[in-house]
Amino acid sequence: MKTWVYIDHFKGQVVPASWEAVGAGKTLGSVTAIVFGSGVDALAKSAFTYGADEVLLADDPGLADYRPEAYASTLSALAAEQKPDAILFPTTTRSRELAGMTAIDLKTGVMVDVTALELKDGRIIVTRPIYAGKLFTRETCSASPQIVTLRGRAFPRPAQDAGKSGTPTKVAAKTDATTQVEGYTTAEGGVSLIDAGVIVSGGRGVSNNPALTPPGGLDEKQAEIWKAQQGFTLVKDLASELGAAVGASRAAVDAGYVPYAHQVGQTGKVVSPDLYIACGISGAIQHLAGMRTSKMIVAINKDGEAPIFKVARYGVVGDLFQILPALTAALKSKLGK
Ligand SMILES: Cc1cc2nc3c(=O)[nH]c(=O)nc-3n(C[C@H](O)[C@H](O)[C@H](O)COP(=O)(O)OP(=O)(O)OC[C@H]3O[C@@H](n4cnc5c(N)ncnc54)[C@H](O)[C@@H]3O)c2cc1C
Structure with a gap:
């Protein structure tokens, strides 16, 4: 199975659940890491050390800030051309939006906040909690690519192997977007609960x-x-x-x-x-x-x-x-x- 994994990050600071998604992707077959941003070469290199077989890198000043239209059109154009079987994301606020917009562009569905994956007859079947976690559903999506966001810490993080390396494949960015980021302010009491053990x-x-x-x-x-x-x-x-x-x-x-x-x-x-x-x-x-x-x-x-x-x-x-x-x-x- 040809699986892509979107590496979510803020200005090069990766969401660690991205590496968990790489590990989950490896259980399905080969993994191509998708890295978008500006000056994010180091991230592309890290993706190899966590087990990515290939990295597609869109490195462009127009992608310096996450803007959903630009990121989704870059991702959907790539996916329309290269036809992965599945695209995995770590579940974050950004990735929920990006996965949804990409799915609309590609006329497929999204399965969010997934806690387990299995492969049956070449299709992914996911398990995810619903009704405030009181019930689990098993779901699949009949369209391609299957788009899935994975709950943080639900999948093991693969060990990093500093000896693994590779050369990212540079791909074109689509940077047109009606929104632009005017600036950032740090939230009071900023804490990283999602990654905490x-x-x-x-x-x-x-x-x-x-x-x-x-x-x-x-x-x-x-x-x-x-x-x-x-x-x-x-x-x-x-x-x-x-x-x-x-x-x-x-x-x-x-x-x-x-x-x-x-x-x-x-x-x-x-x-x-x-x-x-x-x-x-x-x-x-x-x-x-x-x-x-x-x-x-x-x-x-x-x-x-x-x-x-x-x-x-x-x-x-x-x-x-x-x-x-x-x-x-x-x-x-x-x-x-
Ligand atoms: C649409 C919606 C969304 C919501 N989203 C969330 C959400 O995201 N997160 C969330 O948490 N809630 C959410 N709520 C609110 C939720 O319904 C509860 O009101 C809330 O979780 C209660 O918080 P609590 O347990 O701190 O307070 P309480 O229910 O008042 O409980 C306090 C507890 O402290 C115990 N206690 C008191 N004194 C002591 C002591 N000295 N030693 C030991 N124990 C003591 C009491 O026995 C009691 O069990 C949402 C509600 C709605 C309607």
Whole structure:
């Protein structure tokens, strides 16, 4: 099977799930990595070290910024000419858009956020979670190329072999686009939850430590946020001990405890870490939608009936304000820090 894998990146900084997609592609047959951008030679070289058999490189100043029209028309023109059987993408906000636009150009379909792939009679059959992860569907697409976006961390990342090399094939870019990027601003609290192997998340439960007295002069809302921020310090301390990223429920984000960049769930990030520790999070279906495919879930909640315990491998029923400092201290002594 002739599989293309789109290497997603921001200004040459690759989304690591792209390499997972290369690994997944290799299980289907040969892999051609697709690298678009400006000054992205190094990325093309890396693609070989992760196992790509061939690299198609569109390196053009007109592709310096990701613009969907330019990227989709470059990709669909190439695919129309070279006719790959499948195009895989890592699932990112950019790639969902790019995969969709390319599929429209090529009159084919897209299967998004896939967690498993199999090959049957020369066609890919995918498995993907639906209904907030409560059900898995197996799907295929009868048109070609089959376009698939793969959930980050659902597929193993191949080992990098620095000895592997190759010469990318340069291809033409199509840079016409009605949109142009005027500039970038860094999001407050920018975090990379999608690539994190361990995530410690806090919910509304971190805000109500009765032992804390907020400083005078704060109104009720400010006092709640102050308390929640103290609570999140416990979440952050545990995360830092584990080298983990910090996540949050929407309730915590909406209440202003932490920025949106931390939100996990249906309207936040969808994550699949090796370990997900939920602290003071009830486990509403919209939160589970973002984390239930984590390899191991640990829940800390004072309510033994909280729905989060239904998906947790390990559950601690108790007060997080006592459990988190004890857990962090125990880890500190175990890890010899
Ligand atoms: C369209 C839509 C989209 C949504 N998208 C998302 C989303 O992307 N992500 C998301 O998270 N939610 C989302 N929600 C909101 C979701 O329905 C829940 O309201 C939210 O997840 C609840 O957050 P929580 O668990 O932090 O708060 P709560 O449900 O209030 O739970 C707090 C938990 O903390 C526990 N607790 C309290 N004190 C302590 C303590 N001292 N020690 C231990 N445990 C304690 C409580 O027992 C409780 O279980 C969405 C809702 C809608 C309608």
